[in-house]
Amino acid sequence: MNSFLPEVAMVTIAALAPILAAALGGLATEYVGVLNIALEGLIMAGGFAYVAVGGTWGPAAGMVAAITVPAVLALAQDGFARKARADAFVVGLAMNMLIPGAASVMSELIFGTKGVVALSALASGTLAPGAVHVPVVGPVLFSQRWSDILALLASAVVALGLALTPFGLRLRAAGMKPESVELAGLSPGRLRDGAYALSGAACGVAGMAMAAAIGAWVPNLSAGRGWIALVAIYLGRKRLKGTFLASLSFAALLALATLAQAVPSLPAGLLGAVPYLVTAVAVILGSAARGQYARKIKA
Amino acid sequence: MNELCALPPPPQSRAWEALRRLALSSGLALVLVFMVSVLVSDEPLKAFRAFSLGPLNSARALATLLEAAAPLMLSATGALVAFKAGHFTLGGEGQVYAGAFMAALAGAWCPEGSFGLLAAVMAGVLGGTLVAAPAAAGKRWAGADVLLVTFLLSQAALHVVDWAISGPFRDAGNNLIAMDPIPQASLLPRLVHNLPLTPVPLVAGLVSVGVWIFLSRTRCGTMLALYGRNSRFAALQNFPVRSFEWAPIIFAGAMHGLAGAALSLGSNGTAVRGISGGLGWNAIGAALVAGGEPLAVVPAAVLFSWLDSGARQAAIFTELPPDAAMIIKALVIMAATAKPAYTRLKALLGGRKRT
Numbered sequence: 001m002n003s004f005l006p007e008v009a010m011v012t013i014a015a016l017a018p019i020l021a022a023a024l025g026g027l028a029t030e031y032v033g034v035l036n037i038a039l040e041g042l043i044m045a046g047g048f049a050y051v052a053v054g055g056t057w058g059p060a061a062g063m064v065a066a067i068t069v070p071a072v073l074a075l076a077q078d079g080f081a082r083k084a085r086a087d088a089f090v091v092g093l094a095m096n097m098l099i100p101g102a103a104s105v106m107s108e109l110i111f112g113t114k115g116v117v118a119l120s121a122l123a124s125g126t127l128a129p130g131a132v133h134v135p136v137v138g139p140v141l142f143s144q145r146w147s148d149i150l151a152l153l154a155s156a157v158v159a160l161g162l163a164l165t166p167f168g169l170r171l172r173a174a175g176m177k178p179e180s181v182e183l184a185g186l187s188p189g190r191l192r193d194g195a196y197a198l199s200g201a202a203c204g205v206a207g208m209a210m211a212a213a214i215g216a217w218v219p220n221l222s223a224g225r226g227w228i229a230l231v232a233i234y235l236g237r238k239r240l241k242g243t244f245l246a247s248l249s250f251a252a253l254l255a256l257a258t259l260a261q262a263v264p265s266l267p268a269g270l271l272g273a274v275p276y277l278v279t280a281v282a283v284i285l286g287s288a289a290r291g292q293y294a295r296k297i298k299a
Numbered sequence: 300m301n302e303l304c305a306l307p308p309p310p311q312s313r314a315w316e317a318l319r320r321l322a323l324s325s326g327l328a329l330v331l332v333f334m335v336s337v338l339v340s341d342e343p344l345k346a347f348r349a350f351s352l353g354p355l356n357s358a359r360a361l362a363t364l365l366e367a368a369a370p371l372m373l374s375a376t377g378a379l380v381a382f383k384a385g386h387f388t389l390g391g392e393g394q395v396y397a398g399a400f401m402a403a404l405a406g407a408w409c410p411e412g413s414f415g416l417l418a419a420v421m422a423g424v425l426g427g428t429l430v431a432a433p434a435a436a437g438k439r440w441a442g443a444d445v446l447l448v449t450f451l452l453s454q455a456a457l458h459v460v461d462w463a464i465s466g467p468f469r470d471a472g473n474n475l476i477a478m479d480p481i482p483q484a485s486l487l488p489r490l491v492h493n494l495p496l497t498p499v500p501l502v503a504g505l506v507s508v509g510v511w512i513f514l515s516r517t518r519c520g521t522m523l524a525l526y527g528r529n530s531r532f533a534a535l536q537n538f539p540v541r542s543f544e545w546a547p548i549i550f551a552g553a554m555h556g557l558a559g560a561a562l563s564l565g566s567n568g569t570a571v572r573g574i575s576g577g578l579g580w581n582a583i584g585a586a587l588v589a590g591g592e593p594l595a596v597v598p599a600a601v602l603f604s605w606l607d608s609g610a611r612q613a614a615i616f617t618e619l620p621p622d623a624a625m626i627i628k629a630l631v632i633m634a635a636t637a638k639p640a641y642t643r644l645k646a647l648l649g650g651r652k653r654t
Contacts, residue, residue: 084637089387090587094632097584101625105339108620227450234447269462273455280433280451288441 025202037092040226046207074200123215353612377554391579393453398559401426427556
């Protein structure tokens with residue numbers, strides 16, 4: 001029991017890092033009024049860019065690629081949707097199909113396989129292995145991978161940027177009333193571009209964290225984290241605090257399901273379904289409660 | 300006369316419009332296949348020929364293409380009805396998987412023959428419906444977001460069915476991770492001797508015609524489409540909005556389940572791990588390319604199936620990666636929703652000037 005809670009906290013933080021980064025990136029686009037549905041694909045793009053570039057030029061170059069490639073892809077996605085007057089939602093769905101396909105083809109061209117590409121040099125080390133034995137804080141904080149800490153730091157930067165900077169304020173204004181932004185001499189289109197690029201970069205960091213955690217590129221690397229991030233945005237009612245709490249709750253559920261898999265009497269395969277079922281029930285019950293509250297106010 | 304000339308041209312039927320959109324999508328797909336062949340393959344012409352003509356060069360290849368397209372037609376028709384009602388369901392993948400699992404279970408356990416086949420089909424439909432039901436109930440009684448709940452339930456279903464197929468229901472004597480084989484007499488019958496063609500493409504075609512008649516020729520279908528466009532207006536007109544809140548989601552689940560049953564009861568002969576293979580996601584793509592027109596779902600599904608089959612053929616004869624089909628499908632979906640390019644090409648093909 002003494003080691004259980006720190007272990008849960010440790011695994012929760014590791015699970016939270018990619019989900020939170022992607023969710024806050026997605027929230028930036030929600031602020032401008034067009035939720036980027038392609039978070040799943042962009043995470044994958046970040047992970048693949050990290051391994052493909054990092055495999056040749058080292059982890060630092062991989063990290064730069066992991067941030068820039070998805071940012072450019074997200075920018076192109078938004079540019080296409082706006083210039084071609086295409087449905088942003090449909091373009092996002094197509095991106096989620098395009099990126100895994102492109103990653104698979106490129107993996108075959110670069111590494112000669114569309115399967116797992118393991119590069120141990122790209123695996124992330126822990127933050128401070130020597131300090132792991134410090135009571136409570138040691139296992140929770142210092143045994144985290146640096147890539148996860150980096151993703152959390154990136155999330156903090158995005159959150160602060162959205163909450164406290166003029167850029168965040170302008171994004172919200174562009175989402176609520178684009179004319180007001182135009183009157184202020186700013187371009188709503190540029191702001192939307194900025195939000196999309198930010199979402200791509202944040203997803204890229206999430207993808208890098210996931211690839212560095214295992215030191216490899218695996219097909220379907222994102223494993224639904226982009227969709228979970230979208231769920232967190234919705235569950236958090238499209239607000240910063242709410243998105244953070246929803247991401248944390250989902251990460252805790254995933255951590256519990258992961259740790260429970262170590263119990264031999266529990267069916268490991270079934271446990272993977274639990275976080276999704278619990279969240280689905282939470283969404284339905286939450287909607288019911290909101291409906292009742294709205295009816296009460298009306299009455 | 301001049302005033303008459305100044306009037307906008309009469310609107311064309313949506314079916315014709317959708318078919319024209321599909322022709323453009325197919326043309327674009329061919330161009331993309333050529334480009335991918337040139338970019339990726341050392342033998343671009345051989346790769347292009349294998350990709351584009353491989354799935355069409357024999358009766359067997361054509362039958363295989365149609366057979367592969369049929370579950371996609373069923374799934375896409377279900378997704379389209381849900382979209383028409385304004386419910387963006389993302390749960391197709393899990394619903395197809397659940398349908399395949401339930402059909403294999405019933406097919407293996409029920410008495411062999413027609414009864415076994417019918418029971419397996421019904422079980423497949425039930426499987427997909429069961430996964431969709433909580434989302435439909437959540438929408439009906441709590442106003443829960445359909446997109447979120449269908450996705451979450453689908454992910455849960457994928458885990459549960461994966462566990463069931465690779466665990467308690469696994470056929471220990473099979474090298475594949477698969478369930479017990481369904482007896483031959485309970486599998487879908489072949490329409491033509493020596494060809495892998497079952498009645499599923501015919502059924503899928505009839506379903507899409509039925510849905511087209513329902514949506515465009517019946518009062519209830521028209522009300523459903525209007526509800527999808529403006530639910531407030533529908534409520535003010537006393538349309539049965541309560542039913543429209545859940546019924547299209549259940550129908551989509553049932554269609555996905557039926558598609559899953561077709562996978563298990565066809566050439567697979569049982570449910571194999573990962574049998575859905577992205578069918579639920581492809582169905583969304585096919586429904587979008589069909590532009591909301593049920594009749595256009597059939598050629599859209601055939602187009603997607605042709606791309607998949609062509610990529611596999613090209614991979615056999617050249618070094619073109621089979622996942623190239625995913626890239627092309629994604630680009631076709633994007634292009635199908637792009638308005639300026641489509642409008643310009645439409646004007647070019649229709650010989651009319653844009654106003």
